[in-house]
Amino acid sequence: xxxxxxxxxxxxxxxGVNIISVYTDKFxxxxxxxxxxxxxxxxTVTQNALLPxxxxxxxxxxxxxxxxxxKLESLYGSTFNCGVVKKGERQILHFYIDGVNDRFLESGDNxxxxxxxxxxxxxxxxxxxDGRFREEYVMQEKQNLGKMIRSRINDKTQYAVxxxxxxxxKDERYGLHEWGCIDxxxxxSPAALAGxxxxxxxxxxxxxxxxxxxxxxxxxRLENLLDIKTTNNNNIAPEDTVKDVREVNAFVEEMDVTQxxxxxxxxxxxxxxxxxxxxxxxxxxxxxxxxHSKLHQNVREKASLAYYAFARLEKIKGLMMVGSGIEAAxxxxxxxxxxRQVEELKEGNISDFxxxxxxxVLENSIRAITxxxxxxxxxxxxxxxxxxxxxxxxxxxxxxxVKREDIVRVAHKIKLDTxxxxxxxxxx
Amino acid sequence: xxxxxxxxxTLKESIHLCEYNNGxxxxxxPKRGYTKKYATxxxxxxxxxxxxxxxxxxxxxxxxxxxxxxxxxxLFETEDDLPVLEKFSTLGASANAYTSFDHTAYLFSxxxxxxxxxxxxxxxxxxxxxxxxxxxxxxxxxxxEIRMYEDNPSWRVFxxxxxxxxHNHPVKIDIAGTVESISxxxxxxxxxxxxxxxxxxxxxxxxxxxxxxARIFETVQASQKIKEDMPEIKRVFPDEPAQINRxxxxxxxxxxxPLFVLGFKENTGEVxxxxxxxxxxxKILMEMIFGKASDLYKQLYENGLITSNFDADYTFEGGYSxxxxxxxxxxxxxxxERVAEAVKSITRSGLSEEDFERIRKMKLGSYxxxxxxxxxxxxxFTANYFRGIELFDYIxxxxxxxxxxxxxxxxxxxxxxxxALSTVIPGQEx
Numbered sequence: 001x002x003x004x005x006x007x008x009x010x011x012x013x014x015x016g017v018n019i020i021s022v023y024t025d026k027f028x029x030x031x032x033x034x035x036x037x038x039x040x041x042x043x044t045v046t047q048n049a050l051l052p053x054x055x056x057x058x059x060x061x062x063x064x065x066x067x068x069x070x071k072l073e074s075l076y077g078s079t080f081n082c083g084v085v086k087k088g089e090r091q092i093l094h095f096y097i098d099g100v101n102d103r104f105l106e107s108g109d110n111x112x113x114x115x116x117x118x119x120x121x122x123x124x125x126x127x128x129x130d131g132r133f134r135e136e137y138v139m140q141e142k143q144n145l146g147k148m149i150r151s152r153i154n155d156k157t158q159y160a161v162x163x164x165x166x167x168x169x170k171d172e173r174y175g176l177h178e179w180g181c182i183d184x185x186x187x188x189s190p191a192a193l194a195g196x197x198x199x200x201x202x203x204x205x206x207x208x209x210x211x212x213x214x215x216x217x218x219x220x221r222l223e224n225l226l227d228i229k230t231t232n233n234n235n236i237a238p239e240d241t242v243k244d245v246r247e248v249n250a251f252v253e254e255m256d257v258t259q260x261x262x263x264x265x266x267x268x269x270x271x272x273x274x275x276x277x278x279x280x281x282x283x284x285x286x287x288x289x290x291x292h293s294k295l296h297q298n299v300r301e302k303a304s305l306a307y308y309a310f311a312r313l314e315k316i317k318g319l320m321m322v323g324s325g326i327e328a329a330x331x332x333x334x335x336x337x338x339x340r341q342v343e344e345l346k347e348g349n350i351s352d353f354x355x356x357x358x359x360x361v362l363e364n365s366i367r368a369i370t371x372x373x374x375x376x377x378x379x380x381x382x383x384x385x386x387x388x389x390x391x392x393x394x395x396x397x398x399x400x401x402v403k404r405e406d407i408v409r410v411a412h413k414i415k416l417d418t419x420x421x422x423x424x425x426x427x428x
Numbered sequence: 429x430x431x432x433x434x435x436x437x438t439l440k441e442s443i444h445l446c447e448y449n450n451g452x453x454x455x456x457x458p459k460r461g462y463t464k465k466y467a468t469x470x471x472x473x474x475x476x477x478x479x480x481x482x483x484x485x486x487x488x489x490x491x492x493x494x495x496x497x498x499x500x501x502x503l504f505e506t507e508d509d510l511p512v513l514e515k516f517s518t519l520g521a522s523a524n525a526y527t528s529f530d531h532t533a534y535l536f537s538x539x540x541x542x543x544x545x546x547x548x549x550x551x552x553x554x555x556x557x558x559x560x561x562x563x564x565x566x567x568x569x570x571x572x573e574i575r576m577y578e579d580n581p582s583w584r585v586f587x588x589x590x591x592x593x594x595h596n597h598p599v600k601i602d603i604a605g606t607v608e609s610i611s612x613x614x615x616x617x618x619x620x621x622x623x624x625x626x627x628x629x630x631x632x633x634x635x636x637x638x639x640x641x642a643r644i645f646e647t648v649q650a651s652q653k654i655k656e657d658m659p660e661i662k663r664v665f666p667d668e669p670a671q672i673n674r675x676x677x678x679x680x681x682x683x684x685x686p687l688f689v690l691g692f693k694e695n696t697g698e699v700x701x702x703x704x705x706x707x708x709x710x711k712i713l714m715e716m717i718f719g720k721a722s723d724l725y726k727q728l729y730e731n732g733l734i735t736s737n738f739d740a741d742y743t744f745e746g747g748y749s750x751x752x753x754x755x756x757x758x759x760x761x762x763x764x765e766r767v768a769e770a771v772k773s774i775t776r777s778g779l780s781e782e783d784f785e786r787i788r789k790m791k792l793g794s795y796x797x798x799x800x801x802x803x804x805x806x807x808x809f810t811a812n813y814f815r816g817i818e819l820f821d822y823i824x825x826x827x828x829x830x831x832x833x834x835x836x837x838x839x840x841x842x843x844x845x846x847x848a849l850s851t852v853i854p855g856q857e858x
Contacts, residue, residue: 147685364522
């Protein structure tokens, strides 16, 4: 099996940074990903969101974006990017750089080392003088972040999902959006932001994931090229994944749109390290994980109510979102059909086709992870969060082992929490 | 059937080609070590092909807008009970399809059961099964798809941009059509389109992954229901003036910050002779003028006129071509003026050769990276083929294109009078 060609290793460095290396010779590129783990928290969320935006404006070696970009272009179109990702109740700073492997360039350039140096320059040599970021950059990026937060309404499908989670988890960390809160922006000073960065970079768990045609010598080179040191003692609380839902919340918001968006937020009450996790994964696939699913068959194909209807799991926090775009008049009808499917699962009414296809489709997607560098990086990041070291085959075996009774058991744990409808406003 | 191989030393990749007697072509790009296999079966038939002369007939046929996309949806229905998508699911494969302006592609990817999945792909695309009832049922689903796009401001600002550029060309019409146009679609007209455009001579197969080309070629051969080649389909396009339709167009929608697309309409007839040269040159130029390292980008960004949500693309698809610069801005008009000014200044004082050399390297690297992904390789190969470009042609072009050629392409493309602006501003639609 080709999968054997992928080898991964974990190296704890003297500087407190974990280097996770993934060896494979099939890609044209080598990519380096640096993750700084933070707890999602009301007091730091907006500052953390702002950090990558300010950092990418310039470092001491490359003080403007133009200089950074010129350097990247001359490195055969190496790509650098950074931002925040939300994984459960973590807000993780992600810095990414990739470069074409030297053997495809016929140039003798050492693109990898130059990429590592660029990444290092941005992360460990930021434009902080006298304990503050450059004022002009901070001011502009505060405005840009404000625009991003306000523009969340542009993508209605995504917005309806995020808004539902926001309302559902308003008293939990998960209710915070990874871009933070617009009201915080005014109060962020260049000095406070620099203070936040120095705390994040020196006390957080930091993972570096490197994927490409590399060997051990590259790891030690990388270790030498990165000047980061962390105490790694910024403890992140374990996720609270169980909640007893007493009453289903319902919200309707009106907007000037033509199609309504229905979002239904569920609690799976199954943690990512619970033995039942894989059953919950198969459950969500049967419910709404593609053309084989109950939602696709019943909401789209049988009732012609929607173009899309999906169910998606949030692994780490133990949540599940069901979403569909519909005519406003079909709100009740669609909701009922969706709830009917949820009941069917509880009753164990799962056809052989649904059961087998769901597992096969999931297995297929797990195997395919190894073909996409970024998916592979995400996989190892999640493993690191969970402090697990599964290989792909173990996960596939766990999926294969899921039985119908496991799904029914999980179905009884999964509880609807919040229904949100983004409703088209009546036009005059 | 006739086979051949094209190898590329720089990329360390090869393309295997098989040409069949019925006019079909199959391409295989083996990717050793990959677990995923990706196959497309595509026809040179997209949303713009709404008027055509069926081979053997004299009069042109005009069909409702959105029909290529409608047909794409309907091909997933079969005579037996189990819909095509579900058959793929049973095999653990994931299938899909898309319709663009100039082609429709059916595809699947899988990590197991490739042979069966591939046979299924070959079979279902050649087996339309339409009933009046199923055509009517689909209208409800596609209507919701159209509504979804109507609420998408990026989509709206882009199609309004095309409307500003084009007077008559059907590229300005929404790919899915309108709720009204699809209401006219029926079984008969769908079959008529199918029989015209889904002929092997108008189609290609492309497979990327760890597969054996000879085996693929045999499966394709055995699957073919139509044995004879067919004369060329005549596509009828309205006359399109070289000038733009409107200099600016504005829509109101529920957005936070105005969105814009601006760009230049090209005199496509003038550049169609050497598509790879022109396309490569334009890709380099767009990066030189609008890329993250350009002076224009720096100026716009530092003045708070754009955010990192900013893209500059060039599109060439045979019958039409244009550049498009998109993003969000508190003042799209000011972005428009600064772009016009920057273009004027280059026209006056020329391009930078140093920028050119750096961007050429960058583009070469980005092109090599494309081959990381089996999905992207197959999709890019297919899209390029239908606009007359073979994917490997780019690598030599990136190496050989000269600064003089770039300057010449700049002069052809960036004509001030052919620049248009489309915006979506916050507000309620009237």
